[in-house]
Amino acid sequence: MAKKPAKSEEPEIEPVRYGEAEGGGCDHSGCTNTEAYRCLYRDRRAVDCSWVACTEHLRVVDGRGYCMRHAGVVDVLLMARRQGTEMLPPDLDDRCASLVRAVASDLNEPVLERLVRWGDTSTSIINDPSIRYTRSDRIHRDPGHWERVWGLATRTGILLRVGVRVEDPRPETVILTAGVTHLVATIPPWIQRHLKGDPAQGSQSELVERLAFQQQLLQALDEHVEKYGVTFPRSLLSAHN
Numbered sequence: 001m002a003k004k005p006a007k008s009e010e011p012e013i014e015p016v017r018y019g020e021a022e023g024g025g026c027d028h029s030g031c032t033n034t035e036a037y038r039c040l041y042r043d044r045r046a047v048d049c050s051w052v053a054c055t056e057h058l059r060v061v062d063g064r065g066y067c068m069r070h071a072g073v074v075d076v077l078l079m080a081r082r083q084g085t086e087m088l089p090p091d092l093d094d095r096c097a098s099l100v101r102a103v104a105s106d107l108n109e110p111v112l113e114r115l116v117r118w119g120d121t122s123t124s125i126i127n128d129p130s131i132r133y134t135r136s137d138r139i140h141r142d143p144g145h146w147e148r149v150w151g152l153a154t155r156t157g158i159l160l161r162v163g164v165r166v167e168d169p170r171p172e173t174v175i176l177t178a179g180v181t182h183l184v185a186t187i188p189p190w191i192q193r194h195l196k197g198d199p200a201q202g203s204q205s206e207l208v209e210r211l212a213f214q215q216q217l218l219q220a221l222d223e224h225v226e227k228y229g230v231t232f233p234r235s236l237l238s239a240h241n
């Protein structure tokens with residue numbers, strides 16, 4: 001079990017940040033340590049590593065904690081930088097994260113345009129380009145998932161939280177959420193085609209497919225906002241009507 005450093009009067013030199021402590025414990029095979037930290041690796045497309053490790057199975061590089069695999073990657077990046085070459089962190093190469101990224105990049109502009117329209121002078125827009133992994137939550141029966149989030153907030157809270165996510169048990173299904181409501185959960189047409197073994201349609205019709213899918217998601221979002229608005233208390237009260 002990793003021990004926390006004992007408190008003393010002397011200033012302790014600690015790593016800048018190990019990462020967020022997570023429930024569920026270390027991901028290292030066979031390790032039972034429950035105190036664990038998230039790997040701080042973020043690839044060039046702003047996809048975060050999903051790995052969580054205890055202090056024994058985490059390696060600190062340059063004051064930041066990483067899983068063993070990414071500590072090695074960061075070593076190489078730092079070495080390259082010292083030699084005068086700036087390299088971008090290589091892709092995580094996770095299928096679910098890639099699908100979230102592809103759909104979110106098509107949605108980004110139209111969603112932002114809507115948030116501007118739906119907001120007013122008292123609201124601000126949340127636009128976090130990173131694709132984060134959230135571990136499964138047994139209490140809320142929420143499986144582990146990758147997600148990209150936009151939102152509309154006031155100083156007192158979030159009025160509207162829009163998410164695109166892909167969950168571990170359903171790696172082909174894209175889910176659009178508004179708050180805790182799942183507006184759409186569907187397999188994008190290009191993946192359906194791939195699953196059926198149909199040949200590629202050519203870039204022109206793939207673009208048409210993507211646009212149609214984008215419209216399907218945006219329409220669901222528009223309908224939700226039309227019905228419930230973007231004020232948090234009202235949507236909460238009318239959710240069961």
Ligand SMILES: [Zn+2]
Pocket residue numbers: 026027028031032033053054055056057
């Ligand atoms: Zn461990």
Ligand SMILES: [Zn+2]
Pocket residue numbers: 039040041049050051066067068069070
């Ligand atoms: Zn990692």
